[in-house]
Amino acid sequence: MRFDAKTLPEWLQHLEQLHPSAIDMGLARVAQVRDSMGLRPAFPVIIVGGTNGKGSTCAMLSAAYRAAGFKVGTYASPHLLHYNERVAINLVPASDEDIVAGLRAVETARGDTSLTYFEFGTLAAMHHFMAANVDVAVLEVGLGGRLDAVNAFEPDVAAVVSVDLDHQGFLGDTREAIGFEKAGIFRAGKPAFCADPRPPQSLLDHAAAIGADLQVIGRDFSYVNETTQWRWRGRHGQKPGLPFPALRGAFQLGNASLVIAILDALHDLVPVGIGDIKRGLLEVTLAGRYQVLPGRPSIVLDVAHNPHAAGALAQNLLNQGFFETTHAIFSGLADKDIAGVLALLHDKIDVWHVPALDVPRAESPEVIAGLIAASGARGRVHIYPDVAEAYAAARLAAGENDRIAAFGCFKVVADVLALKPR
Structure with a gap:
């Protein structure tokens, strides 16, 4: 049937x-x-x-x-x-x-x-x-x-x-x-x-x-x-x-x-x-591809989930100008080269907000936190049960001269968009 x-x-x-x-x-x-x-x-x-x-x-x-x-x-x-x-x-x-x-x-x-x-x-x-x-x-x-x-x-x-x-x-x-x-x-x-x-x-x-x-x-x-x-x-x-x-x-x-x-x-x-x-x-418009939302703090959304895309994001963050503090909402899948992504972005982030993802193949936030530390990142790392809490914490911590970059797998960007920022 x-x-x-x-x-x-x-x-x-x-x-x-x-x-x-x-x-x-x-x-x-x-x-x-x-x-x-x-x-x-x-x-x-x-x-x-x-x-x-x-x-x-x-x-x-x-x-x-x-x-x-x-x-x-x-x-x-x-x-x-x-x-x-x-x-x-x-x-x-x-x-x-x-x-x-x-x-x-x-x-x-x-x-x-x-x-x-x-x-x-x-x-x-x-x-x-x-x-x-x-x-x-x-x-x-x-x-x-x-x-x-x-x-x-x-x-x-x-x-x-x-x-x-x-x-x-x-x-x-x-x-x-x-x-x-x-x-x-x-x-x-x-x-x-x-x-x-x-x-x-x-x-x-x-x-x-x-x-x-x-x-x-x-x-x-x-x-x-x-x-x-x-x-x-x-x-x-x-x-x-x-x-x-x-x-x-x-x-x-x-x-x-x-x-x-x-x-x-x-x-x-x-x-x-x-x-x-x-x-x-x-x-032309396309959500989630180095998408910069209007207002303060600056919010950047990018589905960069591999080293090639991370290199482009790193350059784009540099070109965006000066911000006092850059917060990242970042997580990824276990079968992706997360260490390779971090190698290109570890020095561009001041504070890391790492959520757990409710999707198949998601890497645990504890493992990602360890990879961030191993990358030589200077920023503090915080772990959250989901993207909503990570985003709320980043918004609370970020001043009007700061920047929030949400990147990694599509799920991170999708969940931030679903929260209707601003």
């Missing part, structure tokens, strides 16, 4: 219990259900992978397409507060009813095939985009690339934003191994992009072996920061006088440069003018 329910929470609970493991790499099962559902989109599909920067890149792409008047479907993960954030059309999250309709269609088609939570959601998202007749779809890879459910769909353009160490248990423990996995989204004869300034040789070799039309930042496209604006250069010329992206952070120009290269590659199918690009850059 097939599962059926009326509400999205019931469906999500069902998905969490459906498959024996949360992550089960491979395309055979999801491809089988894809074919049963007839999910062969006629619109252009863009797949975006990478260790960090995927969300920002997808958000800027979608903002530019929306500014140009196209109906753009965006699939991203994980969500911060509501599952609906994962599936959006013109950057508006899908309704519960639309998501349930997609999930029901997957359940009907899958037969005895078992799917993970992410695989189920990926198929349902494409079902929704096809039902809504979008003009273009932007799909964010969940994990890796080659064996990720998103890669069951044929991209017209594929891009790898960055390559660094994360999810080593699934992707390998070197940049070369991880680069090969991420390059698996490239296709023969199709535009492919890499915005990592040091692309792994494995990525370059795979693109060459399959005959992908690879463009690499610094070689085939680039940007020049001109202080009050910036300039993009690519195969077909340059675009001067560009505004800085509304997304904050030292690495966003590289992401924006990749976005323009992708828009340029698909110009014949979904043309986006320079005015639309500028508007998209100015209007």
